Amino acid sequence: MNTLFDKIWDAHVVTKLEDGPTQLYIDRLYCHEVTSPQAFEGLRKRGLDVFRPAQVCCMPDHNIPTLHQDKPIVDPVSKKQVDTLDKNAKDFGVQYFPIGNAKNGIIHVVGPEYGLSLPGMTMVCGDSHTSTHGAMGAVAFGIGTSEVEMVLATQCVFQTKPKTMRIRFEGKLKAGVLAKDMALYMISKMTTGGATGYFVEYAGEAVRALSMEGRMTLCNLSIEMGARGGLVAPDETTFAYVKGREFAPVGEAWDKAVAYWKTLKSDGDALFDKEILFDASEIEPMVTYGTNPGMGMGVSSSVPSIEEMEESGRASFAKSLDYMGFKSGEKLMGKPIDYVFLGSCTNGRIEDFRVFADFVKGKKKADGIVVWLVPGSWAVDRQIRQEGLDKVLNEAGFELRQPGCSACLAMNEDKVPAGKYAVSTSNRNFEGRQGPGARTILAGPLVAAAAAVTGKITDPRML
Amino acid sequence: MDKFRTLTSTIVPLPIENVDTDQIIPARFLKATSKDGFGDNLFRDWRYDKQGNPIKDFVLNDPTYKGEILVAGKNFGSGSSREHAAWAVAGYGFKVVVSSFFADIFRNNAMNNFVLPVVVSDSFLSEIFASVKSDSAMTLTVDLEKQTVTNNHTGKSESFSINGYKRECFLKGLDDIDYLLSKKDKIEEYEKGKSLL
Numbered sequence: 006m007n008t009l010f011d012k013i014w015d016a017h018v019v020t021k022l023e024d025g026p027t028q029l030y031i032d033r034l035y036c037h038e039v040t041s042p043q044a045f046e047g048l049r050k051r052g053l054d055v056f057r058p059a060q061v062c063c064m065p066d067h068n069i070p071t072l073h074q075d076k077p078i079v080d081p082v083s084k085k086q087v088d089t090l091d092k093n094a095k096d097f098g099v100q101y102f103p104i105g106n107a108k109n110g111i112i113h114v115v116g117p118e119y120g121l122s123l124p125g126m127t128m129v130c131g132d133s134h135t136s137t138h139g140a141m142g143a144v145a146f147g148i149g150t151s152e153v154e155m156v157l158a159t160q161c162v163f164q165t166k167p168k169t170m171r172i173r174f175e176g177k178l179k180a181g182v183l184a185k186d187m188a189l190y191m192i193s194k195m196t197t198g199g200a201t202g203y204f205v206e207y208a209g210e211a212v213r214a215l216s217m218e219g220r221m222t223l224c225n226l227s228i229e230m231g232a233r234g235g236l237v238a239p240d241e242t243t244f245a246y247v248k249g250r251e252f253a254p255v256g257e258a259w260d261k262a263v264a265y266w267k268t269l270k271s272d273g274d275a276l277f278d279k280e281i282l283f284d285a286s287e288i289e290p291m292v293t294y295g296t297n298p299g300m301g302m303g304v305s306s307s308v309p310s311i312e313e314m315e316e317s318g319r320a321s322f323a324k325s326l327d328y329m330g331f332k333s334g335e336k337l338m339g340k341p342i343d344y345v346f347l348g349s350c351t352n353g354r355i356e357d358f359r360v361f362a363d364f365v366k367g368k369k370k371a372d373g374i375v376v377w378l379v380p381g382s383w384a385v386d387r388q389i390r391q392e393g394l395d396k397v398l399n400e401a402g403f404e405l406r407q408p409g410c411s412a413c414l415a416m417n418e419d420k421v422p423a424g425k426y427a428v429s430t431s432n433r434n435f436e437g438r439q440g441p442g443a444r445t446i447l448a449g450p451l452v453a454a455a456a457a458v459t460g461k462i463t464d465p466r467m468l
Numbered sequence: 469m470d471k472f473r474t475l476t477s478t479i480v481p482l483p484i485e486n487v488d489t490d491q492i493i494p495a496r497f498l499k500a501t502s503k504d505g506f507g508d509n510l511f512r513d514w515r516y517d518k519q520g521n522p523i524k525d526f527v528l529n530d531p532t533y534k535g536e537i538l539v540a541g542k543n544f545g546s547g548s549s550r551e552h553a554a555w556a557v558a559g560y561g562f563k564v565v566v567s568s569f570f571a572d573i574f575r576n577n578a579m580n581n582f583v584l585p586v587v588v589s590d591s592f593l594s595e596i597f598a599s600v601k602s603d604s605a606m607t608l609t610v611d612l613e614k615q616t617v618t619n620n621h622t623g624k625s626e627s628f629s630i631n632g633y634k635r636e637c638f639l640k641g642l643d644d645i646d647y648l649l650s651k652k653d654k655i656e657e658y659e660k661g662k663s664l665l
Binding site: 020025030047068086131132133135149165202233320416435438 | 491501503543573631634651652
């Protein structure tokens with residue numbers, strides 16, 4: 006009567022401290038340049054090596070420019086951080102995909118892409134969107150830099166076992182509704198803290214029907230309702246995705262792995278600490294109107310009125326609408342926007358580019374708006390070109406940039422100016438997230454495509 | 469690391485809910501390769517305007533409020549896992565953060581930097597905000613051994629929870645890595661068992 010989460014977690018327990026956390030074994034540690042330098046420095050200070058370098062994979066993604074990656078990084082502080090990762094990866098002998106490498110990209114896009122992230126694994130990274138890898142049927146979660154140092158030194162991390170939650174999406178999604186809309190819908194119902202303390206298993210007909218990339222989008226956003234992580238039980242869709250990827254098992258090892266992966270599902274009588282049910286057919290294309298991902302609504306709906314809010318949350322709600330320049334109770338459809346961003350670990354995969362390209366085919370980019378199309382990795386970029394999507398995008402007036410985290414958190418040059426509106430397929434609409442004063446409207450790639458051709462907040466089903 | 473037993477301090481109130489780590493320390497300040505100096509940019513965009521001038525009505529710029537205890541609204545530290553947020557809170561000089569709810573990763577990060585997250589009830593939190601409104605010099609006392617927090621303005625106390633292991637770490641000033649390194653034999657034993665699967 007175990008849940009899938011329990012099965013994977015329990016298989017990785019080294020010890021459990023009495024009245025304390027669990028010492029959990031980690032199969033794979035991912036490191037990027039922002040949250041790892043102090044961890045490697047900590048190892049040096051303690052005179053330690055990386056305990057299991059073959060299980061550590063590093064790549065820079067947050068700071069890297071999305072133009073002219075062949076040239077040195079202009080911002081000296083960004084350059085130093087990327088150079089530091091370069092030195093650390095070489096000094097400690099871990100797997101490393103540097104800037105410009107054919108395998109470089111956003112760490113959460115690259116991991117699954119090369120079969121580094123596999124069902125049944127435990128995976129961590131100093132990055133809250135590590136939950137993405139849960140789509141493989143794995144336990145993956147974000148950690149802090151002190152914990153990165155723990156894993157580098159011992160391949161283990163101390164964690165308190167989270168509670169379990171199952172969220173089922175039953176029924177079928179309507180046409181024009183994507184995994185991102187499911188996630189934004191879910192977070193709007195759960196609120197940003199509604200799953201704090203829990204690890205979530207996504208299940209139900211609409212989740213089963215998702216592609217692996219759709220599952221990654223859904224799992225990616227688990228943290229935005231506070232969850233420690235999210236996962237989907239591996240199935241034939243998973244095995245078909247993993248098979249043949251560079252670091253996936255082959256031959257006899259593959260058969261053995263699949264036999265084990267097939268046991269990775271919650272038992273029929275498994276008990277979850279919390280169960281939630283959503284009707285997938287009720288979900289509309291979503292947008293956010295406020296400054297946290299829980300402030301979402303159907304694209305044609307009205308912003309909630311302040312009177313609907315609990316007393317204690319009204320000040321934060323008013324501050325949020327004031328920042329966004331929106332009014333309580335108003336509709337957002339038809340509002341002009343300034344920027345569109347397609348990319349990030351949430352929506353920077355090939356399917357997202359297919360959806361976007363398919364929608365803009367034969368249409369034209371709206372005048373006066375800036376559109377950043379940033380593939381999640383070089384592999385995504387290659388696939389885009391192989392399928393000729395780059396030509397479709399060019400004909401509609403768009404250009405591709407080079408892979409990286411880009412405008413999701415604006416650590417490179419891709420910053421949305423103060424006061425400007427961006428329809429963004431990324432994961433956070435926090436104040437200043439896309440640049441100081443920037444106003445972010447989160448959405449899926451279809452709503453982003455509609456905004457890119459109309460220059461306004463638009464329901465893609467109306468075009 | 470410094471040991472922690474009890475602390476009595478005036479407080480800095482921040483009665484805003486869902487304060488995310490992008491507000492605690494914006495991404496553009498994450499480019500450092502050491503843990504130092506983040507306190508200067510704590511709540512940067514609420515604290516300074518675009519020209520870098522202090523925004524008068526933000527609490528950190530208000531000389532009425534100071535102290536080693538930050539008291540914040542529900543769901544403090546949500547969003548990004550950046551430990552830089554904990555370094556900023558610690559670097560500014562806070563030793564305790566009190567809220568009615570913390571995001572998981574921030575809570576772990578804070579503890580790994582010897583900043584104690586203290587969870588109180590919603591009503592206890594509202595009372596603290598009411599107390600500090602009427603008396604900005606009011607103090608809280610946090611007693612880790614007894615696991616209690618006292619509002620010295622009202623005299624009311626509440627107990628808070630922390631697991632026994634982490635409590636010991638705070639009381640003795642020890643960190644997790646020291647402990648994990650002492651368990652290497654267990655880790656290797658685990659790896660041997662796993663490879664047989």
